[in-house]
Each structure stands twice: as structure tokens, then as C-alpha cells.
Amino acid sequence: PMVALTFDDGPHAVYTDQILDILEEHGAVATFFEVARNLPKAPEAVRRAADMGCEIGSHSYRHANLGKMDQAAQQADQAAADALFQEVLGTTPALLRPPYGSMNKTLKTTSGRSIVTWSIDTEDWRSKDADKVVTGVENAGNLDGQVILLHSIYESTVAATEVLVPWLLEQGYQLVTVSELIQLRFGDQVEPNRTYNYDYFRFQVPPLPAETAPAAA
Template sequence: MNRQAIVLLLTLITAFGAAHGHADANSMPSSAKKRSYYEERGDIVWEVPTDNKVIALTFDDGPHKEHTAQILNLLQQYDARATFFVVGSRVEKFPELVARALDEGHEIGNHSYSHPPFYNIGADALRKELTKTQDAIYQAAGIRSVLFRPPGGRYNDAIVSASKETGMLTVLWSWHQDTLDWRKPGVNAIVRTVLKNARNGDIVLMHDFVPGSDQTVEALKTILPELKERGFSFVTVSELLSYHEKSHKHIEVND
């Protein structure tokens, strides 16, 4: 991602937050804050409402020497872009895969350095996890991510704040698009989850690092051509955010 693209994305992220309003981060205890609180503020993204037939495939926990490469091959075959939320310690092992993904038009997101239980670690340790991964991504591909996905999808004020302080937007996934592929549920189960629930603006959760399982790779061999046949375009999360911004501008113009 070049400097101009990064500036554009940061502008979109700022606009996304502004469009959802602002509130006092200390106005209520974290335990009482539900999805709607963070979503309305634009602090966390689960999906992007849009009339456009676009969908964002995301892959967590990699890179994996074999599976990430196989997924990249499939994405290339179907002219699909995706977002890879990478673990910093694994980026250091396979930097060439991160560089390849970026070169082929995909997006790299931050998924912590060691994949710890984020909800319970201290603020300093949390920030260290993010910055070490940012540094690993930079060493591998020459960019720093603007997107962060907390391990396990856990979130609170401290996690959101650390993400912002590191220059990133927190991104989760559409609740109806959690494939649970890390549990190795079977290829057909992964396929059914994605195809049965596919909606415009979805963010789909999958993993390119699942030890001892190639189910995600095999499922993509059905998911990609079927969604393409239905008219979906496969975009990165940042590209998906731009569809939200287009919709927001359209509403403003017609008000």
C-alpha cells in the first residue's frame, strides 16, 4: 500500500467514525457497553451496510507456509482480494508471504504479536503486542497496518484505545459469517456458513493458520466460484469501508 493509499484510507476511517457520532469513552463501564455503543461511534466495524454486491473475506492467525500460499493462489485464480490479519511472530518466520499478499493487492491487518488473551493483559503489554506486529509487518512489506483485529474478537475500551493510539481501526466480522473453521468443522460446514448467509457488505471470518487442517483451503474452492457466480466482488476491508463512505455521501447529497 503506497503513501497516497494510506492517506486515503486514514481519511475514510476518520469519516467512518465521524459519521457515527462521538461520545465520552468514560460515560459508562466497559462491562455495560454492547456492540451498538462501539458501532455507533465508529470505533469497531462488524460489517458495512451497502447496496453494492461486495464482500470482504478475511483470514486470521497466519501466515502459514503452505495454507497461506494456497489461499493466495485461489484468490488470484478468481480475481479476488482479501484481508489477512497476521500474527507478528509468524510474520517474522514467513515475511515473503506477507510481501506477496501485499504485492497481489491484498490487505495486511494486525492481529497481535503472540495471540494472547487480549481481554486480560495490561495496557503496556497490549500496546507492545500491537507495535511489535506493526514493526514486523513493516520489515516484511514496507507498510504499517491501519486495521487491527483483537484475538478472539474480544473488545473493551482499553483495546479500542490501544488500537487508535497505534493508528488503527478495530475490525471484527459479521456475526452470521463466523465460519468456526479453526474448530475443523468440515469443509461442507464452512461452505454452508458463507454461502447461506452471504449479504452485501459482509466481513467473513476464516483462518489461514489452522494446524493440521486444510478445510479452509478446500472450502474456498467452492465458496469463491459460487459467490462470483452470484455477482459478488471480493474486496479488502479498507475497500469495503469506502463503500460506506460513498453511501454516506449519497445520503447527505439527497437530504
């Protein structure tokens, strides 16, 4: 069983590193959907995340509502974002999480990226309450194959992450990046101009291979 933790809206000058400390301590990875214009606030943290095996996706240049833009505006946003990702990481992200989950057909078919939303929304931005975030995930049922939405810009989310990472591991989940989840758990490919959304993660998880029977005594 696998889960992908995702952290949006960073990087944050303090909290991104604190989240990475927690992941590192537990040998776990996550995916960070960064707002490109925030990259200069914590470029070292983003490079550290990539070095740790975390995945860095784009969350647009300035948290734009891409679903309300035409192709020219979408591509301008992406070019501005890519320039900063290139500067900080030496690469451009394969994954795009559109802010607000807002997208239109143009974005889905012409961005050249794999568009990824989520399947478990912790609403950490709304409650800013670590206990509520933790309880929400703990009570969300079977999390195998799920993508959990968090934000790397709240102290409460760092506190929730500190509880959730060891709890998820204790429950037997492997913490993987979004691309790893798609490839290893769904046996699928991460393809450009394709959308991996709520329905995908929620309802298309393949059954796990049958447990190997214990050896006879």
C-alpha cells in the same frame, strides 16, 4: 454487492500461498489478519498478498487476549508486532483484529488502529470441514456488506475457499478488502480508534443504488 473474506492466524508456510493462488485465479482479494510472530514463517507469502492488492491487518504479536491487558501491555504487544510487520512489509497495519474478538475500552480508544471484527463466523477452526464451511456461508442469507471470518491455517479452509470464491463471484458479489468494503460499500472512512464490529457490518449496510432501468427496445 460486496463481501470481504478475512483469514486470521497466519501466515502459514503452505496454506497462505494456496489461498492466494485461488484469489489470484479469480482476480479477487481478501484481508489477512496475521499473527506477527508467524510472519517469519512465510514472509514471501505476506509480501505476495500485499502485492496482489490484499490487505494485511494485525492479529496481535502472539495471539494475545488484548481485552484482558492494560494499556502498557497492549502497547508493548503492538510495538513488538509493528517491528515485525515493518521488517516484512515496510509498513505497519492500519487494521487490528483482536484475537477472540476480545477488546476493552482502552484498546478501542488508544490503539491508534481501526479495530475490525466480523459478521459471519464460519467456525472453520471448530469443524475443520470444508463442506460445513461452504454450506454455512451459502445458507447465511444476503451477504452484501458482510465480513466473513476464516483462518489461513487449515487445509479444510483452503478447500472451502476454492469453492466459496467462485460461488460468491457467481452470486454477483465483488470480493474486496475490509478497507475497500468500508469505503466503497458503506461510503465510510477507515478511522483510527474506531471499531467496526458485527452490528456495523450486519445492520448498517446502506441500500444499493437503484438498478439502472434497462434501455427501451
